[in-house]
Amino acid sequence: MNDAESRAVGDLADEFLDSFGPMRDPAKIAAAATVAAQRLPSRIREFLARARAEEPAVTVLSNLPVQESLEPTPVGWELASKLGAAQREETVLLLCGAALAEPFGWISQQAGRLVHDVCPTPGEETSLTSASSTLALNFHTEDVFHPCRCDYVSLFCLRNPTQVGTTIVRTDALDLPAEIRAVLFQERFLFLPDDSHSLSSLPATPESETPGTHRGAVLFGPADAPYLRFDIDFMRAVPGDQEASEAIDAVQAALLEHTERIALSPGELVFVDNYRVVHGREPFVSRYDGTDRWLKRLNLTRDARRISALTGKRSVII
Ligand SMILES: O=C(O)CCC(=O)C(=O)O
Numbered sequence: 001m002n003d004a005e006s007r008a009v010g011d012l013a014d015e016f017l018d019s020f021g022p023m024r025d026p027a028k029i030a031a032a033a034t035v036a037a038q039r040l041p042s043r044i045r046e047f048l049a050r051a052r053a054e055e056p057a058v059t060v061l062s063n064l065p066v067q068e069s070l071e072p073t074p075v076g077w078e079l080a081s082k083l084g085a086a087q088r089e090e091t092v093l094l095l096c097g098a099a100l101a102e103p104f105g106w107i108s109q110q111a112g113r114l115v116h117d118v119c120p121t122p123g124e125e126t127s128l129t130s131a132s133s134t135l136a137l138n139f140h141t142e143d144v145f146h147p148c149r150c151d152y153v154s155l156f157c158l159r160n161p162t163q164v165g166t167t168i169v170r171t172d173a174l175d176l177p178a179e180i181r182a183v184l185f186q187e188r189f190l191f192l193p194d195d196s197h198s199l200s201s202l203p204a205t206p207e208s209e210t211p212g213t214h215r216g217a218v219l220f221g222p223a224d225a226p227y228l229r230f231d232i233d234f235m236r237a238v239p240g241d242q243e244a245s246e247a248i249d250a251v252q253a254a255l256l257e258h259t260e261r262i263a264l265s266p267g268e269l270v271f272v273d274n275y276r277v278v279h280g281r282e283p284f285v286s287r288y289d290g291t292d293r294w295l296k297r298l299n300l301t302r303d304a305r306r307i308s309a310l311t312g313k314r315s316v317i318i
């Protein structure tokens, strides 16, 4: 966006923050953001409306406002939450996201916050969560286990001094043999909650000891341009199904052949279509000196009523 549009987004964020203060009530904030997003510059609303209609794999907004006086990168989301770090940037993400789809969160993830912090955390360097650093994050569908997982995962870059790449693979790029595709279209796979979810907040399921486990297919939707659900670290074939297990390996191998990278710069916001793209992250070295990479993250659904239908509650926090 141009500088005038960027300023207008910043002004709208300030106005929103003045009216609503820190984000305490997620349902109220999400609804208010959807209304306020109508006042974003028209070119941005049109751009995002087109993205919603045409389903591009990734959509990027650039030149969004990030304050010169941005505070040091917090060492983890808990501290960020306690400090209320980068509230203005959080609001910018919320407003832009709400122009594309509906914000929601998880009670089991980052304590039910609507906007998350993605920054390296001491002790988590090799974890399988966004708080890691030295270990690459494998390609994954965000929240692969859940039927209400987001349509878009949005990542807004505040700091990325060493240009660490977010890695992606477009489902359309995968050229899998027909017999493997046929297996992947069948519900022969178990998807598990990833380590960013606290298991105690997830419902127990009969299918497995792990709460929140869900059975489903890897490919679904349009036969000629299928949607994908995949996370090598948090899925497995139904026990005893060797063919399904081999199909998982075939997908993982294909993903590694079609890797693209997006190294976000401050002020860039990427909306990753969570049905059409899997994403991950390159490894990097964290410094914990306030200059580390820092993103804000927001989950977006195209239909929040799906959440109410499933949970039996009118809530934007699953
Ligand atoms: O840090 C990134 O670029 C992506 C991390 C990630 O997978 C996520 O936050 O969902």
Ligand SMILES: [Fe+2]
Pocket (backbone or CB within 6 Å): 140, 141, 142, 153, 279
């Ligand atoms: Fe992710």
